[in-house]
Amino acid sequence: MSTIQTDKIFKKQDFVYFSMKNVLSIILGGGQGTRLYPLTKLRAKPAVPLAGKYRLIDIPVSNCLNSGVDKIYVLTQFNSTSLNRHINQTYRPSSFSSGFVDILAAQQTPDNPGWFQGTADAVRQYMWLFEPWDITEYLILSGDHLYRMDYSDFINRHRDTNADITLSVLPVGYDVASSFGLLKVDGSGRVIDFQEKPKGDALEKMKVDTTSLGLDAEAAKEKPFIASMGIYVFKKEVLAKMLKNNKECTDFGKEIIPFAIENYNVQAYLFDDYWEDIGTIESFYDANLNLAKPNPAFSLYKSESPIYTRPRYLPPSRIFDCQIKDSILGEGCILEKVTVNHSMLGLRTTINEGSVIEDALLMGCDFYQKDNEYKADIAAGRVPMGIGANTTIRRAIVDKNAHIGNNVQIVNKDNVQEGSFEDQGFCIRNGIVIVLKDAIIPDHTII
Numbered sequence: 001m002s003t004i005q006t007d008k009i010f011k012k013q014d015f016v017y018f019s020m021k022n023v024l025s026i027i028l029g030g031g032q033g034t035r036l037y038p039l040t041k042l043r044a045k046p047a048v049p050l051a052g053k054y055r056l057i058d059i060p061v062s063n064c065l066n067s068g069v070d071k072i073y074v075l076t077q078f079n080s081t082s083l084n085r086h087i088n089q090t091y092r093p094s095s096f097s098s099g100f101v102d103i104l105a106a107q108q109t110p111d112n113p114g115w116f117q118g119t120a121d122a123v124r125q126y127m128w129l130f131e132p133w134d135i136t137e138y139l140i141l142s143g144d145h146l147y148r149m150d151y152s153d154f155i156n157r158h159r160d161t162n163a164d165i166t167l168s169v170l171p172v173g174y175d176v177a178s179s180f181g182l183l184k185v186d187g188s189g190r191v192i193d194f195q196e197k198p199k200g201d202a203l204e205k206m207k208v209d210t211t212s213l214g215l216d217a218e219a220a221k222e223k224p225f226i227a228s229m230g231i232y233v234f235k236k237e238v239l240a241k242m243l244k245n246n247k248e249c250t251d252f253g254k255e256i257i258p259f260a261i262e263n264y265n266v267q268a269y270l271f272d273d274y275w276e277d278i279g280t281i282e283s284f285y286d287a288n289l290n291l292a293k294p295n296p297a298f299s300l301y302k303s304e305s306p307i308y309t310r311p312r313y314l315p316p317s318r319i320f321d322c323q324i325k326d327s328i329l330g331e332g333c334i335l336e337k338v339t340v341n342h343s344m345l346g347l348r349t350t351i352n353e354g355s356v357i358e359d360a361l362l363m364g365c366d367f368y369q370k371d372n373e374y375k376a377d378i379a380a381g382r383v384p385m386g387i388g389a390n391t392t393i394r395r396a397i398v399d400k401n402a403h404i405g406n407n408v409q410i411v412n413k414d415n416v417q418e419g420s421f422e423d424q425g426f427c428i429r430n431g432i433v434i435v436l437k438d439a440i441i442p443d444h445t446i447i
């Protein structure tokens with residue numbers, strides 16, 4: 001590489017690094033949390049445990065930090081203890097940094113009587129706090145996506161095209177198209193049409209030739225739609241103006257973006273890596289278990305862009321005489337004579353002799369049960385914390401701190417698709433059994 005090119009690259013990097021300081025990131029942490037219920041029964045959505053040791057919020061926050069964006073607000077409908085504890089114990093900027101990760105929960109004020117009414121309303125309610133920042137762009141992110149993105153590329157494309165708003169987009173197929181905002185772009189990348197979650201004829205009308213995005217003919221046939229990923233870069237003054245002048249608009253996808261394409265320079269930024277919206281029980285379960293497959297589409301093991309989370313100083317996992325295949329184990333697990341197949345076992349999971357875990361996501365425990373409490377439980381005939389002996393768990397999510405007895409079967413034996421049995425400690429969503437946090441499932445139970 002010649003000296004001139006090297007100089008250019010260095011200058012560009014310096015500029016990019018410096019200019020990411022001019023970005024304020026706002027992470028939409030979730031509304032009422034109905035789609036991930038019951039995982040959001042006792043915690044705010046950003047605090048839902050992910051991939052054996054992380055929480056949902058770690059994904060966008062890590063992407064921000066790895067991209068040089070260090071001013072981060074997380075908007076959430078309610079403030080849970082687990083979210084506060086996690087953020088406070090994980091993201092502590094040094095005293096020399098201007099960075100922070102702050103949680104902003106919906107609150108009652110004289111102007112706003114209640115909950116956030118939608119994504120744009122959530123941002124509007126805190127504009128008084130965002131506007132005084134001396135920044136040039138807002139980066140609006142979702143709290144329930146699994147992906148790794150260098151936002152500096154996204155922001156630089158926004159700046160290079162002098163866009164008012166830039167949407168990150170990717171091609172999708174018929175199977176998922178109508179659950180996304182779909183768009184059309186012109187030859188310069190400008191968005192010229194946008195429909196939020198169109199169906200039927202309206203969906204057909206959003207079909208485009210995605211070879212223009214660089215897909216080969218076969219891939220373009222499989223993915224003939226361009227979908228919005230629901231993440232946006234806004235020029236600072238454009239967002240302020242739009243939210244101020246369009247008080248009736250409460251949602252980005254339904255109102256703000258469709259309105260903007262008529263009136264502003266809205267550009268598309270093509271993202272061509274793994275990305276998944278994991279905001280429903282089914283997609284959340286699939287994405288977690290996909291990580292446990294050989295050659296997963298999303299890798300947790302990239303040291304150049306790590307996913308950060310709370311350091312816990314846990315002991316290593318202890319595995320004694322087990323058969324384990326295609327699985328991920330968090331730290332501090334204790335497994336004895338068990339079979340585990342294609343599963344994700346979270347921190348401090350304990351499983352006793354003879355149990356079989358298959359296609360399951362066990363979130364583990366927040367603490368180890370003390371010896372004297374364990375003995376007292378056994379002596380009194382109560383179920384101790386963890387998974388008992390000779391128990392089978394298949395196609396299920398077990399939330400944290402569950403007490404699951406001996407000879408239990410969690411296999412959805414009646415093939416129920418949807419059901420709430422909260423008084424018995426579980427729910428079923430999309431045929432996936434979810435054992436609630438802290439639930440007690442007695443010996444010999446069959447679900």
Ligand SMILES: Nc1ncnc2c1ncn2[C@@H]1O[C@H](COP(=O)(O)OP(=O)(O)O[C@H]2O[C@H](CO)[C@@H](O)[C@H](O)[C@H]2O)[C@@H](O)[C@H]1O
Pocket residue numbers: 028029030031032045075076077116117118119122141142143144179180181182196197227228229230251252253254277279
């Ligand atoms: N009241 C509230 N307060 C705080 N946070 C809230 C909130 N309501 C929702 N959120 C959060 O905002 C993000 C977007 O959620 P939405 O439910 O509004 O949109 P959806 O994901 O359906 O579509 C959007 O994302 C998809 C991509 O997944 C796009 O295709 C589509 O155009 C776009 O509207 C999620 O992280 C959600 O948890």
